[in-house]
Amino acid sequence: NAGVMQNPRHLVRRRGQEARLRCSPMKGHSHVYWYRQLPEEGLKFMVYLQKENIIDESGMPKERFSAEFPKEGPSILRIQQVVRGDSAAYFCASSPARSEGVFFGQGTRLTVV
Amino acid sequence: GESVGLHLPTLSVQEGDNSIINCAYSNSASDYFIWYKQESGKGPQFIIDIRSNMDKRQGQRVTVLLNKTVKHLSLQIAATQPGDSAVYFCAEKTRGNNRLAFGKGNQVVVIP
Numbered sequence: 001n002a003g004v005m006q007n008p009r010h011l012v013r014r015r016g017q018e019a020r021l022r023c024s025p026m027k028g029h030s031h032v033y034w035y036r037q038l039p040e041e042g043l044k045f046m047v048y049l050q051k052e053n054i055i056d057e058s059g060m061p062k063e064r065f066s067a068e069f070p071k072e073g074p075s076i077l078r079i080q081q082v083v084r085g086d087s088a089a090y091f092c093a094s095s096p097a098r099s100e101g102v103f104f105g106q107g108t109r110l111t112v113v
Numbered sequence: 114g115e116s117v118g119l120h121l122p123t124l125s126v127q128e129g130d131n132s133i134i135n136c137a138y139s140n141s142a143s144d145y146f147i148w149y150k151q152e153s154g155k156g157p158q159f160i161i162d163i164r165s166n167m168d169k170r171q172g173q174r175v176t177v178l179l180n181k182t183v184k185h186l187s188l189q190i191a192a193t194q195p196g197d198s199a200v201y202f203c204a205e206k207t208r209g210n211n212r213l214a215f216g217k218g219n220q221v222v223v224i225p
Contacts, residue, residue: 004156033212042202042215043157056211091156093213100148102204102213104156 002027002107004094005074010061012111013082021077021108025094032075033093033102034067049075059087123220132190134219136203141184143205147213148177148188152199160188160201190221198223 005024013019025032030050035043045059049069060067064082069075079086093104126132140148144165149157161172163179163186170177176189186203200220204213 007155024154031211035215040217042217043204043213045212045214048211059212101162103159104149106156 004029004092004103006090006092006105006108008108009106010111012107013112014112014113015083016081019079019082019086019112021079021090021092021096021110023075023077023092023105025070025075025092026103029094029096031095031097033095034075034077035091035104036105037089037091046077055088065095079110080111084112086110087112115154116164119195120134122217123222125222125224126151128195128223128225129192132188132193132221134188134190134201134203134221136186136188136216136219138186138203138205140205140207140214141181142207143214144208145206146177146179146186147185147206149202150197150199151202151218157202164219193221193223195223195225197221 004026007022032049034046036046037043047060047067048056051069052071064080065076087110089107089109091104091107094101095102147162148160151157161175161177163170163177172194174191178187179223191195200218202215202218204215206213
């Protein structure tokens with residue numbers, strides 16, 4: 001039973017490029033969450049999605065960031081025109097329902113140069 | 114606003130001893146809590162969870178205690194091993210809210 005799968009594990013982008021982070025939830029999980037973690041800090045909520053629906057995006061920056069969870073395929077976190085301040089570890093998590101256990105992937109470490 | 118905080122930034126513990134990691138939360142409406150372990154370069158690993166209608170829950174070598182009166186959560190690790198060295202986060206979820214709120218973490222260092 002594979003866990004939450006994220007790819008790529010490491011991503012380097014130049015300022016102004018686009019970053020696409022992918023997340024496949026655990027089998028049977030229909031809820032996906034994205035979090036961002038800066039060094040030496042905790043995880044900050046970004047967005048919560050169910051299939052084809054964004055449920056809560058209150059933690060997402062208003063510009064350049066978007067997320068989707070299509071009917072088929074992985075959830076995608078997209079960052080357009082990246083800046084140095086976007087460098088962080090981005091974690092995806094999934095759960096079978098709102099109040100059940102939330103399980104995390106290994107993260108994508110984005111470095112903007 | 115909501116906040117979840119950990120009392121001690123670093124805990125050094127002798128191998129074989131028991132560890133206790135504490136966490137304070139401020140939102141009395143929080144009804145679900147999870148402890149995570151995060152090793153360097155890895156994602157948070159689910160350790161144990163507890164709902165607000167319980168005050169204690171045990172797992173393998175771990176026990177979580179919840180005191181709703183003082184809004185305090187603790188994680189006890191029995192017979193701490195070198196592999197337990199990591200950063201530990203408590204996280205809370207509020208009824209009707211989808212997000213987990215995390216504190217900054219507590220580093221546990223196991224001394225062989």
